[in-house]
Amino acid sequence: xxxxxxxxxxxxxxxxxxxxxxxxxxxxxxxxxxxxxxxxxxxxxxxxxxxxxxxxxxxxxxxxxxxxxxxxxxxxxxxxxxxxxxxxxxxxxxxxxxxxxxxxxxxxxxxxxxxxxxxxxxxxxxxxxxxxxxxxxxxxxxxxxxxxxxxxxxxxxxxxxxxxxxxxxxxxxxxxxxxxxxxxxxxxxxxxxxxxxxxxxxxxxxxxxxxxxxxxxxxxxxxxxxxxxxxxxxxxxxxxxxxxxxxxxxxxxxxxxxxx
Amino acid sequence: xxxxxxxxxxxxxxxxxxxxxxxxxxxxxxxxxxxxxxxxxxxxxxxxxxxxxxxxxxxxxxxxxxxxxxxxxxxxxxxxxxxxxxxxxxxxxxxxxxxxxxxxxxxxxxxxxxxxxxxxxxxxxxxxxxxxxxxxxxxxxxxxxxxxxxxxxxxxxxxxxxxxxxxxxxxxxxxxxxxxxxxxxxxxxxxxxxxxxxxxxxxxxxxxxxxxxxxxxxxxxxxxxxxxxxxxxxxxxxxxxxxxxxxxxxxxxxxxxxxxxxxxxxxxxxxxxxxxxxxxxxxxxxxxxxxxxxxxxxxxxxxxxxxxxxxxxxxxxxxxxxxxxxxxxxxxxxxxxxxxxxxxxxxxxxxxxxxxxxxxxxxxxxxxxxxxxxxxxxxxxxxxxxxxxxxxxxxxxxxxxxxxxxxxxxxxxxxxxxxxxxxxxxxxxxxxxxxxxxxxxxxxxxxxxxxxxxxxxxxxxxxxxxxxxxxxxxxxxxxxxxxxxxxxxxxxxxxxxxxxxxxxxxxx
Numbered sequence: 001x002x003x004x005x006x007x008x009x010x011x012x013x014x015x016x017x018x019x020x021x022x023x024x025x026x027x028x029x030x031x032x033x034x035x036x037x038x039x040x041x042x043x044x045x046x047x048x049x050x051x052x053x054x055x056x057x058x059x060x061x062x063x064x065x066x067x068x069x070x071x072x073x074x075x076x077x078x079x080x081x082x083x084x085x086x087x088x089x090x091x092x093x094x095x096x097x098x099x100x101x102x103x104x105x106x107x108x109x110x111x112x113x114x115x116x117x118x119x120x121x122x123x124x125x126x127x128x129x130x131x132x133x134x135x136x137x138x139x140x141x142x143x144x145x146x147x148x149x150x151x152x153x154x155x156x157x158x159x160x161x162x163x164x165x166x167x168x169x170x171x172x173x174x175x176x177x178x179x180x181x182x183x184x185x186x187x188x189x190x191x192x193x194x195x196x197x198x199x200x201x202x203x204x205x206x207x208x209x210x211x212x213x214x215x216x217x218x219x220x221x222x223x224x225x226x227x228x229x230x231x232x233x234x235x236x237x238x239x240x241x242x243x244x245x246x247x248x249x250x251x252x253x254x255x256x257x258x259x260x
Numbered sequence: 261x262x263x264x265x266x267x268x269x270x271x272x273x274x275x276x277x278x279x280x281x282x283x284x285x286x287x288x289x290x291x292x293x294x295x296x297x298x299x300x301x302x303x304x305x306x307x308x309x310x311x312x313x314x315x316x317x318x319x320x321x322x323x324x325x326x327x328x329x330x331x332x333x334x335x336x337x338x339x340x341x342x343x344x345x346x347x348x349x350x351x352x353x354x355x356x357x358x359x360x361x362x363x364x365x366x367x368x369x370x371x372x373x374x375x376x377x378x379x380x381x382x383x384x385x386x387x388x389x390x391x392x393x394x395x396x397x398x399x400x401x402x403x404x405x406x407x408x409x410x411x412x413x414x415x416x417x418x419x420x421x422x423x424x425x426x427x428x429x430x431x432x433x434x435x436x437x438x439x440x441x442x443x444x445x446x447x448x449x450x451x452x453x454x455x456x457x458x459x460x461x462x463x464x465x466x467x468x469x470x471x472x473x474x475x476x477x478x479x480x481x482x483x484x485x486x487x488x489x490x491x492x493x494x495x496x497x498x499x500x501x502x503x504x505x506x507x508x509x510x511x512x513x514x515x516x517x518x519x520x521x522x523x524x525x526x527x528x529x530x531x532x533x534x535x536x537x538x539x540x541x542x543x544x545x546x547x548x549x550x551x552x553x554x555x556x557x558x559x560x561x562x563x564x565x566x567x568x569x570x571x572x573x574x575x576x577x578x579x580x581x582x583x584x585x586x587x588x589x590x591x592x593x594x595x596x597x598x599x600x601x602x603x604x605x606x607x608x609x610x611x612x613x614x615x616x617x618x619x620x621x622x623x624x625x626x627x628x629x630x631x632x633x634x635x636x637x638x639x640x641x642x643x644x645x646x647x648x649x650x651x652x653x654x655x656x657x658x659x660x661x662x663x664x665x666x667x668x669x670x671x672x673x674x675x676x677x678x679x680x681x682x683x684x685x686x687x688x689x690x691x692x693x694x695x696x697x698x699x700x701x702x703x704x705x706x707x708x709x710x711x712x713x714x715x716x717x718x719x720x721x722x723x724x725x726x727x728x729x730x731x732x733x734x735x736x737x738x739x740x741x742x743x744x745x746x747x748x749x750x751x752x753x754x755x756x757x758x759x760x761x762x763x764x765x766x767x768x
Contacts, residue, residue: 057636058639059636059639059640079642079644080642082640082641082642082643083642085640086640087636087640089636093633093634093635093636093637094634094637095566095570095634096633097569097570097573097574098566098569098570102569105554105562106562106566107637107641109557109559109561110559110562110563110637110638110641110642110643111559111641111642112558112559112642115555115557116554118554119553138573
């Protein structure tokens with residue numbers, strides 16, 4: 001008997017995405033991320049990663065192209081798309097004069113979350129991220145790691161289906177980075193989707209289900225680490241069959257630079 | 261030039277100050293420099309005409325008690341403004357980390373740089389005062405002779421004395437109340453002292469009510485009768501301005517000695533204070549633990565509440581935004597003096613209320629609209645952008661209402677008509693100022709509040725002219741509604757001009 005496997009719904013679907021500033025930052029990008037996937041977007045500086053993520057999050061309007069989040073046209077109905085998304089940047093933007101608890105209450109209010117549900121989630125998140133002792137302190141004296149954890153708690157308090165992170169581990173100490181990674185992994189295990197840029201290739205190598213490499217605003221390679229190795233010309237069992245993601249990434253980018 | 265010497269540091273500091281100033285006047289666009297220079301030249305010429313009209317007739321004034329009282333009062337008020345600026349600069353010098361790590365980690369004697377830095381405050385305060393005073397001094401020199409040139413020397417002395425006082429006051433605060441509170445207290449005191457200049461002018465004008473001169477009160481019998489003898493040391497600054505070289509040398513010597521003493525005492529420990537100040541910024545502040553649960557609310561309400569909470573928890577911002585309220589003191593004096601005069605006093609009170617509301621709304625609107633510390637969070641919330649803006653505007657209107665409703669209630673008891681006109685004026689001026697901030701919005705940190713004026717000069721000027729326009733409209737309307745149409749049209753034109761020049765319209 002043949003089993004019918006329905007296709008996994010896409011959490012994110014981007015088609016022909018274009019954004020120009022003084023030069024093309026994103027140049028006809030096509031990208032698809034499956035639901036429940038941890039997707040890492042890599043690329044050299046200025047490749048268009050952050051611009052892409054900001055367009056997905058609704059912070060930038062693309063010049064052309066389509067963005068669908070869980071089937072919702074994010075350009076036609078941004079409010080509906082934002083309802084199921086969360087955005088975290090490398091510079092945690094929180095309010096210095098609010099406490100973490102007040103910040104979470106504010107975010108929950110913005111997303112229209114039922115107060116009892118929000119409070120229960122806030123309590124769990126604060127405990128999960130070791131923020132309970134600081135829950136009633138203003139954020140103004142917090143370290144970068146603590147601020148990033150508060151921002152992360154804010155992103156999770158409305159239980160988003162898609163989380164977009166731009167370099168979330170930059171500047172975090174080992175302990176905070178491990179906590180953030182653990183929280184992200186838990187989300188994926190619970191069925192959430194994560195799209196993340198990072199310069200820490202080891203993180204992408206260990207955590208991502210699939211990796212996309214972007215250069216000059218275009219997707220130049222995509223797949224699991226093994227698939228990327230193949231695309232970089234290193235077949236399994238070859239001389240560089242065990243090449244690290246760093247080697248593979250540099251080879252792919254160099255290849256693209258030569259082609260350009 | 262030998263590196264590490266005081267002169268070498270002075271060159272370094274002056275280069276930074278020059279570039280900072282250039283960046284400030286051109287708003288960071290060097291290609292604007294030519295236009296800015298032309299604008300400054302035109303403004304300087306205009307100010308010379310103003311100065312001619314204001315002080316031309318006093319160029320040949322004799323050195324008598326009446327003249328000395330007037331000049332001394334003017335010098336004192338101006339010096340208050342310089343003290344205010346010096347305190348601002350000194351607080352910034354202590355609390356700005358900038359190159360502190362580099363300096364303290366280097367093998368040079370840091371106290372030389374700190375000595376230069378303190379002296380720079382005196383120089384910059386004097387350098388800022390000279391262009392403002394120059395048209396008046398120039399006119400007095402041209403019409404009254406070279407003796408008035410001593411006024412320039414007096415400004416240098418005032419700058420040095422202001423810097424010395426500012427250093428002494430800031431360090432004293434450090435020792436008494438600690439680095440954590442010093443910043444706020446010093447900035448509030450600086451702002452209050454600065455406001456005292458404007459308030460002093462207004463009070464002098466109000467006390468001279470009914471005469472043409474704004475300084476008649478200074479020449480009244482009551483003041484002159486209590487003035488010290490002509491030979492008193494109190495008159496030295498005024499005498500110095502009028503060309504008494506002995507007085508000028510004396511004033512300069514005392515001021516520079518004060519500054520030198522302040523530098524000698526403070527420069528060796530400047531680094532220590534600055535490090536303590538930096539540490540104070542990272543101190544944790546605990547809120548009273550609230551046991552109540554998350555509230556059922558709407559995104560609009562949550563945004564409004566957030567704005568009010570952030571404002572309430574930032575005493576520095578509260579002091580900066582509500583400083584305009586200090587300007588209500590003179591009209592209160594007027595009201596008190598003219599209580600029996602009836603309408604005359606109320607007619608003067610209405611425009612002051614409207615003007616203050618416009619200015620307050622402008623500051624609050626900047627904080628709510630441009631000074632959003634988590635713009636990405638708000639922009640990624642599932643709420644339409646127009647909805648967010650509306651909530652923020654409501655937060656501004658609410659804060660303005662809290663301040664002005666009690667005043668209007670009192671006025672309504674005394675004169676319902678004037679209360680009605682003032683209410684309408686306050687609402688319109690508030691909405692106009694908020695609209696200008698909306699049209700010119702640009703992302704910034706709340707901590708940049710003091711620099712908001714230089715981010716868009718068009719916004720700053722149109723906001724001020726709009727408030728003045730609506731204040732004038734309210735003033736005229738309280739006498740005649742028909743006549744108020746003219747100033748209202750001018751205020752509308754200002755708003756239209758702001759809208760046309762706003763970046764969003766220009767980009768469309």
